[in-house]
Amino acid sequence: MDALNNLMYGFGIALEPINIAYVFAGVFAGTIIGMLPGLGPISALALMIPITFAMEPSSGLILMAGVYYGAIFGGSTSSILLNAPGVAGTVATSFDGYPMAKQGMAGKALAIAAYASFIGGTVSVVFLMLVAPLLSKVAVSFGPAEYFALMVLGLTAVVSLSDKSLVKGLIAAVIGVMISIVGIDTQTGTERFTFNSIQLLDGIDFLVVALGIFALAEVFYMLLRGGGGKEVPRNVIGSLKLSRSEVKQIAGPISRSSVLGFFTGVLPGAGATIGSFLGYSMEKRLAKDGDTFGKGNIKGVAAPEAANNAACTGSFVPLLTLGVPGSGTTAVLLGALLVMGVTPGPMMLEQRPDVFWGVIASMYIGNIFLLVLNLPLIPLIAKILDLPRPLLLSMILIFCMIGVYGMSFSVFDLLLLLGFGLLGLGLRLFGFPTAPLILALILGNIMEESMRRALQISGGDWTTFIDKPISLSLLVIATLSLGLPLLKKRRNKAAAAAN
């Protein structure tokens, strides 16, 4: 058991008192950062580089990794309580988490999120430990053609996210794609939809859209509805306890999403956000009660939360084994490691086993810390819902504004936020689902870029998408997942007609 020996070695490092303190400090800071919309792990880590410079590299990475997965862990809180995702990876959590909170089950939703995050995080560390070196091959096997196919598969979820009207869902998805391509086109350098505004050259930040369409639109909607807080029942937190049947219900989604999330995280560029959406839509399709997703189904909280934490750990695979960052956050981590004198990559396992195994062991500890830290906090944090309606609404508003302004220090982005809030309100009033819009916003740009890159490499030959086995299988799965429900529907109709 080589892995076990290595892990013991890693624990030897991670259990040094100073490192335990760093894990704790990291996950604690991460939780707080995650809860506040806008202040994401990227900027937090960049600010920490000067602090970690003088540290032992293993301690530095233990601390910074803790902030990263702690933020993903904590991000679910504001998604659930305020419909304002704290980090991009927890947008999907709000789909069912917020309805649960509105139904007086905030405590349960937060507890499920905590358990799912814990399991997703822990399962993925096991994977990271056992198969990281092998997985570096998987990570590089995805070229542009394969990414295109993966994004197509991801987009088929629009169908399942569209509840009532597929047409409305598709319209929302098209809007999402349009928002995603604003800015300088990376393949040609051409400006698209920028209207000569330099603020739009880099595109629109995902969180500005998400906060606008979810949180701000919710505020507007409640204002329109009027009423002085009659809808919010007292003692809104509800029980944290899960019944045995509930545990049974979420066990499957959590384990499936943990694995799916991990592998999504391994792919450079995919990450926690895409992982959580894939987990959510997979479970929605698998579930017998799939039509209650989006209305407060506990599986809809469990799946994305397990997936995003697993993906966060998975993103350490390309960073540690290849030395290439798969996301903005891991890019900052890579920079920090270089400054500390560690070069991640194929030789890291041999040259700096202390960093590699120390961090892996610290992740086990960190996940336990997160669970024991978060569970007792739930009743306290959820008290926020006890606030009188006018106070709560103004607080959400302030949170969103500070979050967006804190990201870019740009007043323009605040105006964008307002615009997306109004767009979200409009969509809601006319019965358009917003989840497909957000999904298309995340996937649209990567899908388009990958497609054009693949075609440029192949010299314009479209068969490149079906020549490659991975790409072909993903496209086949995508076709099946679109076609089968339609076939089923037709058969049901035929059966009904025959009767």
Added chain:
Amino acid sequence: MTTLSLKRIAVLALPMAALAMTTSAQAQEWTPSRSIEFIAPANPGGGWDTLVRTMSRVIQQESLADESFAAINVPGGGGAVAWAQVARDNGNPHKLFATSPPMILVPLAGASRFDHTDFTPIARINTDYSIILVAADSEYQDLEDLFTALKANPGLSVGGGSAPGSMDHISMAGLASAAGMEASAVNYIPFSGGGDAMTNLMGGHIEAVIGGAGEAVGQLGEGSQLRALGVSSEERLGGGLAEVPTYQEQGFDYTFDIWRGVMGAPEMPEEAVAYYEELFADMLETTAWREASDQLGWIDAYQDSEEFGAFLDQQQEQFSSVLTDLGLMR
């Protein structure tokens, strides 16, 4: 006796010194009166950001300046948002920003209203070089092999970490011209960053990658999946890149600098420029800077304000001719 003569000299010298001070006092004696905003015109994590944070840290660690350097990120438009902001701050001696070839390339591509002539050059700090990478098991052993293959089949894809018409593309196009190819014939595939391009190279999705040597050095060496064919420096680099031959060694008469430097607000007072020139020159001499540069694969390439300004003009000329060849001039 000696004390007396010293006193006398002092007495004589004082008015002279005072006279000298009235003419050049400000030129010598300007110091910042509050903390300096040091802008990285990009998100945290990139090259500009690393430069800004490393410089601020070294200056603080070594107590080189009385006021602190505050690193500020102003992302957007490949730098254009920050440039527009600094350009408004005419004459402000407390506002600096990190710069590199995009300062020339982005305006040439028509994506910024301001170009390098709108700002005050302070100093060039250091430089990185381009490097050509292939997969470890690739059939190409040197640049000659690669270009023979590219000439025979221009469809072969060369990846880079930035958009068409930006740094990596210009560097590759210039090398292709030197190799006797049409600059625009290279099938340049833009990826979302150097790391992304290298991953695709490891996976065998593209033939070669052009990237920054500093970024690639961690990927080379024993057990690596990548191999370097050449660097764009005039002389071989040190450390992990000592084995990599230059373009020129292999008969390709071409060099390319990925320089990094500092510029300030328009019409910054000369005294302030002089202060920063000296500060940065001192910073380059410190051990803390030496260590950080070695880690990050940076090579010092100091130029003072005047030299840097002239260098920038010359870069603009060179880049616009490559962009014209590529049909990307706007």
